Amino acid sequence: MKAIAVYPGQPHTMHLEDVPKPDVKDIPGGRGVLVKILRVGVDGTDKEINAAEYGHAPEGQQFLITGHENFGQVVEVGPNVPSTVKPGTYVVATVRRPGHSLYDTIGLQDMTTDSVYYERGINLCHGYLTEYYIEDAAYIVPLPASLRQVGVLLEPLTVAEKGLNQAYEIQRRLKVWQPQHAAVVGAGTIGLLATMAMRLRGLEVTCYSRRLPPYRNSDLLITLGARYICSQQVSLSEASEMYGPFDIIFEASGFSPLVFQAAEALGKNGVLVLSSVTGGTKKVEINTDKINQGFVLGNKVMVGTVNASRTDFVSGVDDLVKAEAFYPGWLNNLLTTRIQGLENYEDMLCHLIEDKDAIKVYVEVAKEQEEDHE
Secondary structure (H helix, E strand, C coil): CEEEEEECCCCCEEEEECCCCCCCCCCCCCEEEEEEEEEECHHHHHHHCCCCCCCCCCCCCCCCCCCCEEEEEEEECCCCCCCCCCCCCEEEEEEECCCCCHHHHHHCHHHHCCCCCCCEEEECCCCCCCCCCEEEEHEEEEECHCCHHHHHHHHHHHHHHHHHHHHHHHHHHHCCCCCCEEEEEECCHHHHHHHHHHHHCEEEEEEECCCCCCCHHHHHHHHHEEEEEEEECCHHHHHHHHHHCCCEEEEECCCCHHHHHHHEEEEEEEEEEEECHHHHHHHCCCCHHHHHHHHCCCEEEEEEECCHHHHHHHHHHHHHHHHHHHHHHHHHCCCCCCCCCCCHHHHHHHHHCCCCCCCCCEECCCCCHHHHCC
8 A cells, every 4th residue: 555654864755655554453452443544634744754854764664654643434443442433433543652651651641751752653653644554442533423524633633632631730720710811822723723722612812923914814713703913013912911811822833932922921820831843043032030020920830732642632522523513614624735645745745835825734545435424
């Protein structure tokens, strides 16, 4: 079968690889789930892996199959797979696999203290830009058929789900914490999904981003009942004075200096959630005394979110269902750029690099089994 792969450590080596089709018996204990891939979302991670910025092949192999934002349909299951997963079921697989820390042993590999990560499509584990994959049922999350058009958005949504779940878990210390005002910094895919998740939780949300409105992303935010503020017109501090104080700020801009502006703008007893994985060597001058004093006297918290646990995937499914009910058609509007077939990986890369108006680029690998719609 076909797969899109790279030779890790060698830049710009994305290619089609011919690999054996997996078998349900490849997973021990009768817990195997064979999945036919329908769609795979791609993002900056895939672009950076192709540029050899990070990523390693599985042990004993020279190539890494990329792609982590998966969505597929079950073909076959082993005898010990839960009955909620059966042939025809739509599923998404989680990304990170256990390493060796204490957290890995209790199912919290997204909180691992290991320096080496085992992540499908990213590092040391093959990903989902292929025709079929096999997985242990423990890492499979079922979705209702009503989400078959938008299920490929679940994995990126879990970045926001984890961040928000962690924020609410941390703030249980306050006993009566009831956030009302939130800000999202950045209006890309994660920022849009984070805004949606917070609107579903009843928060008033202000999205702060660089581009002047109106454009597709700002219009989508307004459809959610959120507010869009352009950073070229208003500072984040000014936005906080006008529409805050912000109980939660979710930073998803990919521009690290904004983290410190957000830290300064955060309200008392607030949580700053960081989701941008930034490289490089940017340096800025910041108001260190003001930020430090604000965090100490204001009982503020800063927490990072990357990857996600199975619990976050499950809560993400719930939010996708709610979003389809409260904002019908909104999620589908995020799927801006379809690439037909694995063989068109060069077109996929082109859109990732050059198409600044794309929200979600995804590869349609195969059509679903029509007879399983009911």
